[in-house]
Amino acid sequence: MDTYQLWISFYTMLRKDIVRMFRIWVQTFLPSVITACLYFAIFGTILGSRIGDMQGVNYMTFVIPGLVMLAIVTNAYSNTSFTFFQSKFFFRGIDEILVSPTPPWLLIAGFISGGVVRGILVGTLVLLVSIFFTGLHLAIHNILIIFGFAVLTALVFSLAGLVNGVYAKSLDAINIVPTFVLTPLVYLGGVFYSVHSLPQLAQYVTYINPVFYLINGFRYGFLGIADIAIWMSLSVLLGMIVVLVGINWYLIRTGMGLKQ
Amino acid sequence: MSTPALKIEHLTKTYATGTVALKGVSLEIPEGDFFALLGPNGAGKTTIIGITTGLVNKTGGTVSVFGHNIDKETEPAKMQIGLVGQEINFNPFEKPINIVVNQAGYYGIPRSIAIPRARKLLTDLGLAEKMEQNAMTLSGGMKRRLMIARALVNEPRFLILDEPTAGVDVELRRGMWEYLKGLSGKGLTILLTTHYLEEAEQLAKHVAIINKGQIVEQGSMEDVLAKHHSAESGTAGYRGGRLEEVFLKLTSEK
Numbered sequence: 373m374d375t376y377q378l379w380i381s382f383y384t385m386l387r388k389d390i391v392r393m394f395r396i397w398v399q400t401f402l403p404s405v406i407t408a409c410l411y412f413a414i415f416g417t418i419l420g421s422r423i424g425d426m427q428g429v430n431y432m433t434f435v436i437p438g439l440v441m442l443a444i445v446t447n448a449y450s451n452t453s454f455t456f457f458q459s460k461f462f463f464r465g466i467d468e469i470l471v472s473p474t475p476p477w478l479l480i481a482g483f484i485s486g487g488v489v490r491g492i493l494v495g496t497l498v499l500l501v502s503i504f505f506t507g508l509h510l511a512i513h514n515i516l517i518i519f520g521f522a523v524l525t526a527l528v529f530s531l532a533g534l535v536n537g538v539y540a541k542s543l544d545a546i547n548i549v550p551t552f553v554l555t556p557l558v559y560l561g562g563v564f565y566s567v568h569s570l571p572q573l574a575q576y577v578t579y580i581n582p583v584f585y586l587i588n589g590f591r592y593g594f595l596g597i598a599d600i601a602i603w604m605s606l607s608v609l610l611g612m613i614v615v616l617v618g619i620n621w622y623l624i625r626t627g628m629g630l631k632q
Numbered sequence: 633m634s635t636p637a638l639k640i641e642h643l644t645k646t647y648a649t650g651t652v653a654l655k656g657v658s659l660e661i662p663e664g665d666f667f668a669l670l671g672p673n674g675a676g677k678t679t680i681i682g683i684t685t686g687l688v689n690k691t692g693g694t695v696s697v698f699g700h701n702i703d704k705e706t707e708p709a710k711m712q713i714g715l716v717g718q719e720i721n722f723n724p725f726e727k728p729i730n731i732v733v734n735q736a737g738y739y740g741i742p743r744s745i746a747i748p749r750a751r752k753l754l755t756d757l758g759l760a761e762k763m764e765q766n767a768m769t770l771s772g773g774m775k776r777r778l779m780i781a782r783a784l785v786n787e788p789r790f791l792i793l794d795e796p797t798a799g800v801d802v803e804l805r806r807g808m809w810e811y812l813k814g815l816s817g818k819g820l821t822i823l824l825t826t827h828y829l830e831e832a833e834q835l836a837k838h839v840a841i842i843n844k845g846q847i848v849e850q851g852s853m854e855d856v857l858a859k860h861h862s863a864e865s866g867t868a869g870y871r872g873g874r875l876e877e878v879f880l881k882l883t884s885e886k
Contacts, residue, residue, distance in 0.1 A: 373707055377740020384737025388730075464721035468782075471685045471715045472738035473707040632647060632688050 373473050381474045385482025386489070389455055393490050400451070401494055404443040408498040411439050412505040415564060427566050427597045433511055436502045437591040438563030441525060443498040445558055445583065448491030448526040449533040450550055456483050456537030457546050460630060470631070476624040480534065480617075487530030488523065495522055510594075517593035517602070524609045525586045529554075531616035538620075538629045557583045562591075567599040582608055635699040636660045637712075637790045637821035638684065643693035645679050645845075653679040655845040656693070661823060661838070663698070663789075666816045668836035668853075669825045670875075672883050676845045677825045678718055681794050685715045697790060711739065714788035716779045716796045724768035728759055731767060732782050739786040746785065753781040757811065773804040780808070790821045797828060809835060833857075833875035843883040 373381065393400040412432070420431035427434065459465040469479055503510050512518065540546050561583035567575050578584050579600075589605030592598040598605075623629065638661040645654040654676045661667045671677050682688030684695055684702065695702045700709035722731045729750055736746030754763045757777040762770055770778060776796055783791060793812070797805045809831055816822050816835075826832050832839070833853065840850035849856055853875075860878040 373711075373740050380740045380742050381738050384734055387737075388734055459723075463723050464717075464719060465723050467687060467717060467721050468735055469738050470687055471710065471713065472735070472786075473710040473740070474738050475707065627689055631686075632682070 373475070378475075378478055381472070382478055382482050382485070385469070385474075385479075386485045389451075389483075389486030390489060392455070393451065393486070400447075400490060401497060404447055404494045405497050405501055408439050408443060408501055411435070412502055416505055426569070427595075429511070429595055429597070432506055433595065434566075434591075435564055436499070436506070436510075437594045438558075438561075438587050439502070440495050440498050440522075441583075441587050441590050442558050442563055444491040444495040444522055444526050445529045445586075446550060446554060447494040448487040449529040449536075449554060450546075451490040452483055452487035452530045452533030453536040453540065453546050453549070454533075455486060456534055457540045457543070460537070461540075466630060470627075477621065480620050480624050483534055483537075484527065484530040484620075487533055488526040491526030491530065492522060495526075512594060513596035514593050518590065519593075521586065521590040521593060521605070521609070524613065525590070528586070528609060528612045528616060531613065531620055534620050535616065535623065538623045540629075557581055558587075560584075562587050562599065582612060585609065634663045636696075637663045637665065637698055638823065639694075639696045640680065640684075641694045643680065643683065643695065644691045645676075645683065645688065646691050653845055654683075654691075654693075657842070657845070657847055659840055659847060659850065661821060663821055664816075664819050665838055666812075666822045666836050667824065668832040668839045669823060669842065670829065670832060670839060670879060671825075671842035675842045675883070677842060678794055680842075681715070681717075681792055681823070681825070685713055685792065686710060711786070712789045714783035714786060714791045716776075716783045716791070716793045718794040718798065720775050720779070722767060722775075722778070722782070724766065726767055727764055728754055728767055728770070728778050728781070729763040731778065732785050735782045736785040741786060749787075750781065750785055753784055754778070757781050758807075773800045776800055777804075777808070780811070784815075788820070790823070791815065792823045794825050795827065796824070797826060805831075829876045829879055830873040833873055839875070841879060841882050848882045849878075 415435055416432035423431045425431065536546065536549050560578065561581050562578065567578050567584065570578065585605040585608040588599050589602055589609070592602050638659065640657055640659040643654050643657040646652050657676065657680060669677050669680065679688055683690045684697065686702065686706070697709040698712050700712070702709045732750035732754065733743060733746045736750065737743070751763065754760060757780060759774060759777055759781065762774060767775070767778065780796065797808055800808065812822060813835060824832065824836065836853050838851065839853050839856050841848050849860070857874050857878060860881055
């Protein structure tokens with residue numbers, strides 16, 4: 373396939389997924405926005421007024437980047453894991469791509485790009501909603517860092533979702549990881565607090581949580597404050613991308629979970 | 633002599649469960665042929681098709697499509713193939729037109745070309761009024777025809793049909809055979825697996841019979857029938873067509 377044909381194949385996969393996610397927007401976009409509204413109302417407005425400041429900014433402003441990141445992470449992950457699992461398990465729609473000349477690396481790119489798009493779209497919606505809770509005020513320290521961390525984080529979790537989708541043999545396997553792994557990692561990764569407010573041991577535990585580095589970098593883009601150096605966050609992010617791309621490449625190229 | 637549409641040499645396949653599906657199959661389908669691959673359930677027909685189309689990993693041997701080795705020249709090999717699989721494998725929540733157009737996209741065909749092509753195929757196959765409805769509203773026969781339209785949208789030189797008429801009523805089945813005959817007449821190479829042996833006997837120029845992972849007979853339909861069919865065969869009880877008699881003779885457990 374030449375470059376133009378590769379682009380058409382990629383565009384087909386992405387377009388199909390975007391059409392799907394807009395067709396079922398009540399399932400794909402709405403839940404995260406409603407959940408974020410509840411968080412903003414409860415943690416930001418009701419409890420936040422009693423908590424006061426966190427690292428020199430009011431609590432509502434502090435939690436916004438973390439909650440946007442929560443939406444990006446969960447949506448990017450679940451979009452890729454579910455669409456891939458659905459296409460290989462429910463209708464064997466994945467065969468449509470496997471019999472075509474679309475190369476394995478493009479199949480990976482096609483599936484994860486849908487997750488990235490959904491992660492960014494839902495993250496943007498949550499960010500827009502947050503503005504209503506902050507009196508139409510949004511702190512932005514560095515727009516490039518915000519955008520860069522948002523896209524790279526969506527990419528990481530979209531790639532991780534694809535690994536889950538490849539290995540999953542039942543719908544339970546798709547739901548278990550977000551519920552029992554992803555959500556705790558995000559909640560304990562510093563969405564609601566600064567790592568410096570934790571006891572020493574808990575701080576060490578937090579440092580082995582990869583999500584902590586993503587939230588840290590994202591929050592720096594908004595507020596200009598960080599628990600650790602921004603280059604460390606970026607390094608962890610890029611390292612995760614390299615590892616996950618390698619795993620996905622191996623799985624798809626060998627047809628693991630796809631071909632008999 | 634032109635390059636064969638499909639050339640399989642010493643193909644073996646052992647599944648992870650330990651089941652040996654193919655035991656050194658060799659097969660050659662000339663360009664423009666209408667080829668019937670016949671065998672009882674579990675003989676290895678679908679495994680051969682799966683390996684050829686990239687849905688199943690082979691254990692050993694080589695497969696070439698119009699001279700393109702499927703391992704070394706995967707993309708050019710796959711460009712030549714259209715597949716109508718045994719199972720219905722499209723998203724029932726999508727519209728037939730989108731299913732066919734998306735398939736074209738995976739072959740790098742832009743929508744500006746794919747949409748009119750898909751409309752024509754669906755119309756030719758009697759799905760004009762259904763192309764904008766959800767695929768779940770289609771009957772069994774319509775779903776099969778949708779799969780044929782999807783397999784043809786990339787204008788393949790080699791069409792593989794794995795039991796395309798399973799569960800289709802007589803009238804629709806005949807219509808489908810006529811359509812395939814028309815395609816064959818235009819030079820498209822067709823590989824067909826079916827359990828409707830009388831129809832295979834009428835349609836196919838060449839035939840291979842596979843049993844327990846091994847080709848037990850192959851050649852032109854006339855030669856195979858002449859070689860194995862005799863007036864005495866099947867004298868007692870029910871008598872089917874000539875190919876059916878040969879098939880039973882070569883694959884029977886007795």
